[in-house]
Amino acid sequence: MDRPSAAAAGPSAAAPSIAPAKPKETQGASDAGRDGGVDPAKLANANDGQSRPEIPERFAGEWNVNLAHCGTDLNDSRVRIEPRRIRFYESVGEVTKVTARSADDVTVSARFAGEGETWTASHRMILSPSGADLTIDDVTRHRCPVMPAAK
Structure with missing residues (x-):
């Protein structure tokens, strides 16, 4: 199988590979950012060990470069x-x-696993003002519509 940083074979082979790079240690995020006058300490949990850190709800959902591929593994x-x-x-x-x-604008650190390997990485996530687009590192994806639950 390909590594997460390699282009996937199959239906998505024509699309450029935009899976996260798997670093040897930690992939850092840029220090540049916009604060919009908001106190970041009030936005994300304090990660003080008393509770598990969570990505803010506004970032939740499925995101894809190609909206036609939402809900599938085609991309x-x-x-x-x-x-x-x-x-x-x-x-x-x-x-x-x-x-x-x-x-x-948040940076999320996580312990990743895939294809029999594990690693730690950080990814900067910037949500567009409309909430319709999300840039993770340098790749912008679109919010997928919520798919109806299967009956």
Whole structure:
């Protein structure tokens, strides 16, 4: 199988690989950011050991570069964000730390596992003002519509 940083074979092979790079240790986020006059300490939990860190609810959902591929595995850009978990194409990360720069700009650190390997990485996530687009590191994805539950 390909590593998470390699282009996936199959239906998404024509799309550029945008799965998260798997660093040897930790992938850092840029220090540049916008604060919008919001106190970041009030946005994300304090990560003080008393509670598990969570990604703010406004970031939750499925995101994809191609909206036509929402709800499928046809594109390796698919990301599903939950409060304590990030699911990339071939890896899953358990959130260990959330650092907020503003209500729409957080850095999430997680322990990832995929394809028989584990690693730690940090990803900067910037939500557009409309909430319709999410940039993770340098890749912008669109919020997928909520799919009806299967009966």
